[in-house]
Amino acid sequence: MNSNGLSFDDINLDPAKIPSHVAIIMDGNGRWAKKRLMNRIKGHEKGADTVRAIVRCCRKLGIKILTLYAFSTENWLRPKAEVTALMGLLKRFLDSEEKELLEKNIRLNTIGQTQRLPQNVRTVLTRVKASTQDNDGMLLNLALSYGGRSEIVEMVRKIGTRVADGELTPKDITEETIVDHLYTRDMADPDLLIRTSGEMRLSNFLLWQIAYSEFLVTDTLWPDFSETEFISIITQFQNRERRFGRVLET
Secondary structure, three states, X not given: XXXXXXXXXXXXXXXXXXXXXXXXXXXXXXXXXXXXXXXXXXXXXXXXXXXXXXXXXXXXXXXOEEEEEEEEHHHHHOOHHHHHHHHHHHHHHHHHHHHHHHHOOEEEEEEOOHHHOOHHHHHHHHHHHHHOOOOOOEEEEEEEEEOHHHHHHHHHHHHHHHHHOOOOOHHHOOHHHHHOOOOOOOOOOOOEEEEOXXXXXXXXXXXXXXXXXXXXXXXXXXXXXXXXXXXXXXXXXXXXXXXXXXXXXX
């Protein structure tokens, strides 16, 4: 049993093979609502409940980093009313979860063009990130106004500026240089990428970081995604052989 009271014997997981970093493309809120003849926002609200459950589960399992694709750069193109409602939901979620993040020793971080978020949302984000900055039990990484291509463009611009200023030469640029200029520069790459709702695409998410991540797609819509299914996916991950391009000796 780990320090959070969850028995690995009961759920048949190997504590030595728990992924360090899990990334999730949370898809299907709108379809969940449509199937029930509800407004799309109701799907997003139900999806927020799933976020709470999965964050708690990750903390219990000892997962160090959970990255959630919460709002993409492309999502700004959605109807204005939906975007406004999503921003309001995000603000309420952050307000309501700050106490639990502190109690569970979880640090909040964001990646993406967060300067594009409304000021009232940025104010709450800044406060919650500051209040949880010393927590070291788990990192909750919200991808907000995030796009993998825009992240790479920003990285190229930063490195290009350093070259132009004489700080670097082209020969100095390595994979480590690139990693050092990404939003995730202080994080390990995801071990596991999960996508809900059955869609078989990356949707511009962590394009550099997932080079050797294990992928798992489930048909379950995000609001219906459960702790039980998440644990089942972790079990599947533990049964995979990760070779990173090498041939392993038998």
